[in-house]
Amino acid sequence: MSVTEAPPTEPERLEESSRRSFRGIVRTTEIDTRLLGLVSALLVIWVGFHFMSGGTFLTPRNLWNLSVQTSSVAIMATGMVLVIVSRNIDLSVGSMLGVLGMVMALLQAEILPDIIGFDHPFTWIIAVVAGLALGALLGGFQGFIVAYVGVPSFIVTLGGLLVWRGVAWALASGRTIAPMDSTFQLLGGGSRGSIGQFPSWVVGIVASVGIVALLVMGRRRRQKFGFRLRPMWADVTFGVIGCAVVLGAVWVTNSYYLPETIARQIADERGIPWPEAGLNIPLGIAIPVLIAIGVTLIMSFIATRLRFGRYVFSIGGNPEAAELGGINTRWTVLKAFMVMGILVGLAAVVSTARLNAAVSGLGTLAELYVIAAAVIGGTSFAGGIGTVPGAVLGALVMQSLQSGMVLLGVDAPLQDIVIGVVLVTAVAIDTGFRRRATR
Amino acid sequence: MTREQPPLVELRNMSVSFGGVHAVDDVTIDLYPGEIVALVGGNGAGKSTLIKTLSGAQKADSGQIYIDGSAVAIHTPRDAKALGVETIYQTLALADNIDAPSNVFLGREILTPVRTLDDSAMEAATRKVMKRLNPTFENFKQAVQSLSGGQRQSVAIAKAVYFNARILIMDEPTAALGPAETEQVRALIRQLKQEGIGIFLISHDIHDVFDLADRISVMLQGKLVGTVNKDDVTMDEVLAMIIIGKLPEEVTETELEQLRG
Numbered sequence: 249m250s251v252t253e254a255p256p257t258e259p260e261r262l263e264e265s266s267r268r269s270f271r272g273i274v275r276t277t278e279i280d281t282r283l284l285g286l287v288s289a290l291l292v293i294w295v296g297f298h299f300m301s302g303g304t305f306l307t308p309r310n311l312w313n314l315s316v317q318t319s320s321v322a323i324m325a326t327g328m329v330l331v332i333v334s335r336n337i338d339l340s341v342g343s344m345l346g347v348l349g350m351v352m353a354l355l356q357a358e359i360l361p362d363i364i365g366f367d368h369p370f371t372w373i374i375a376v377v378a379g380l381a382l383g384a385l386l387g388g389f390q391g392f393i394v395a396y397v398g399v400p401s402f403i404v405t406l407g408g409l410l411v412w413r414g415v416a417w418a419l420a421s422g423r424t425i426a427p428m429d430s431t432f433q434l435l436g437g438g439s440r441g442s443i444g445q446f447p448s449w450v451v452g453i454v455a456s457v458g459i460v461a462l463l464v465m466g467r468r469r470r471q472k473f474g475f476r477l478r479p480m481w482a483d484v485t486f487g488v489i490g491c492a493v494v495l496g497a498v499w500v501t502n503s504y505y506l507p508e509t510i511a512r513q514i515a516d517e518r519g520i521p522w523p524e525a526g527l528n529i530p531l532g533i534a535i536p537v538l539i540a541i542g543v544t545l546i547m548s549f550i551a552t553r554l555r556f557g558r559y560v561f562s563i564g565g566n567p568e569a570a571e572l573g574g575i576n577t578r579w580t581v582l583k584a585f586m587v588m589g590i591l592v593g594l595a596a597v598v599s600t601a602r603l604n605a606a607v608s609g610l611g612t613l614a615e616l617y618v619i620a621a622a623v624i625g626g627t628s629f630a631g632g633i634g635t636v637p638g639a640v641l642g643a644l645v646m647q648s649l650q651s652g653m654v655l656l657g658v659d660a661p662l663q664d665i666v667i668g669v670v671l672v673t674a675v676a677i678d679t680g681f682r683r684r685a686t687r
Numbered sequence: 688m689t690r691e692q693p694p695l696v697e698l699r700n701m702s703v704s705f706g707g708v709h710a711v712d713d714v715t716i717d718l719y720p721g722e723i724v725a726l727v728g729g730n731g732a733g734k735s736t737l738i739k740t741l742s743g744a745q746k747a748d749s750g751q752i753y754i755d756g757s758a759v760a761i762h763t764p765r766d767a768k769a770l771g772v773e774t775i776y777q778t779l780a781l782a783d784n785i786d787a788p789s790n791v792f793l794g795r796e797i798l799t800p801v802r803t804l805d806d807s808a809m810e811a812a813t814r815k816v817m818k819r820l821n822p823t824f825e826n827f828k829q830a831v832q833s834l835s836g837g838q839r840q841s842v843a844i845a846k847a848v849y850f851n852a853r854i855l856i857m858d859e860p861t862a863a864l865g866p867a868e869t870e871q872v873r874a875l876i877r878q879l880k881q882e883g884i885g886i887f888l889i890s891h892d893i894h895d896v897f898d899l900a901d902r903i904s905v906m907l908q909g910k911l912v913g914t915v916n917k918d919d920v921t922m923d924e925v926l927a928m929i930i931i932g933k934l935p936e937e938v939t940e941t942e943l944e945q946l947r948g
Contacts, residue, residue, distance in 0.1 A: 553803040553804055554802075554804065558796065561784060565784035569793065572780045574794040575793070
């Protein structure tokens, strides 16, 4: 508690002081300062690269690609938050992604064609369900050894990193498995894996309505229990900014048009005569991005609104307290690893579909990017602290740095150096803030 | 205090050993409604281990626990809570990273009809119980690590009393507190006693014990030295029980002199 705080029993005075100081504004509006810092950092990176690259970064094309490239790591980072919050770690996600991608590819390219034929309408569903189920199984198995046998997660998943990579290789003797089912391919984005202009606007409008509904419901709940309401201007500002960001993002994805060759193909397929001036078909939101957004919402919900999430956080804060509170801590940890496994399965779907193939090296080093994303996003290695949206923003920050450096023609080794330095700096800044906040 | 009814809780012939060492050796203690029984003894006397058999955090090797005169089985903290036994641990057992309402309801969350956490309802309930325990408490949205020692203590107490505890175990409730906060917690303990809750108080602080307790049970090296009424003994006599394990009627004047130094 700081001395500068106004007495909470005098709401008027608080209201007054909140207009004066930044800290007061943050307090009355209940903004997550860490998330705000991350968003600011992202904006600085984007604008910086835009100028350094001579105006090629903030273009619909680059932003669309950035969104697709981020989705796989973002999907896994949302689960890594829970694992790290529970005072564990999962080093095996990259290798597990390799195995799951390989299994799904083998199913589509070699096993299912013999049974139901190639490109059967059910092929992609069977492959995805099998991948997610196997992910849950492998993750749950690792979680079982961590929680019930008592081997530290660092060791269990380090073993997993080696084992699963070896299994991925052994499954196909190192061959590349291709091609994927044509519906499955859509899940990876690519030129046809987008939902198009009109559905994208529908998604944007539904999301905007959702934001407004959440704000209104939040106010109603507070009113019902007689808690202090957030000032109206704050809620209105949040609503306007939220809707603007959502609709702006949809506008950006709709401003990126299919390349001419594919546009021609589609025109031919639909029997549309090719116009003289060319045909601009907007891509809209990519399917993997839609998946990543859905995962982010679901995982945020799990982390903050369900008992399971609350238990994961309490275990991270004080395992003994959680145990004494009657929480089944072992089962909770096992479930966290299981959720991680399912998300790795989903990331494997996206990666394999995007590549239209599975190779035994798929996902190599992904564990480090996923952990880095979670940590840049404010997840604490001491456990108990972290947010799902933070981890997704962390993934976006890392991918932005990488894409930006590629645009600038920075050498690969230097890219690694920059990302490594950013990772450590981000955590150092965060630690500094946290120390000040708890004093 | 009427003694016709059976005790609220009785720990009969409890024994716990850790590899050959008898941490608790055939100890019997009891507690009546609205009574405070202090459990005292030096480090390693076995107080905490004994009390953990009641709170469900430690399995007893032998012995039987009775509540309202009937035998009960307590294997986990959840069992104990179901029987109305709540424990405030010396470490407070709070998850530092979450707020006060989440801690109060940890493991017993209020859920909405669709089985999501009802944080507003939990906050409202916590505000209500805090009004009774610590009316100046206002930090309902902050992680409890940023609270003062006394505030954290009140969160731990709220966590215990909210669920209509009948039997309260307090392990060193004032050890980490300043003088003002200590007085606040003592007042709170008296208030809980008034409400008819039976309290086991584990304390090193002999002043706490004489200020609050009705009876005092003394342990030494895993064994019960004896249980005395506070009004029948002096502090020196209790110290003699704690240090040399002799009851007031056994202890000699010279031994008391030696203890006074």
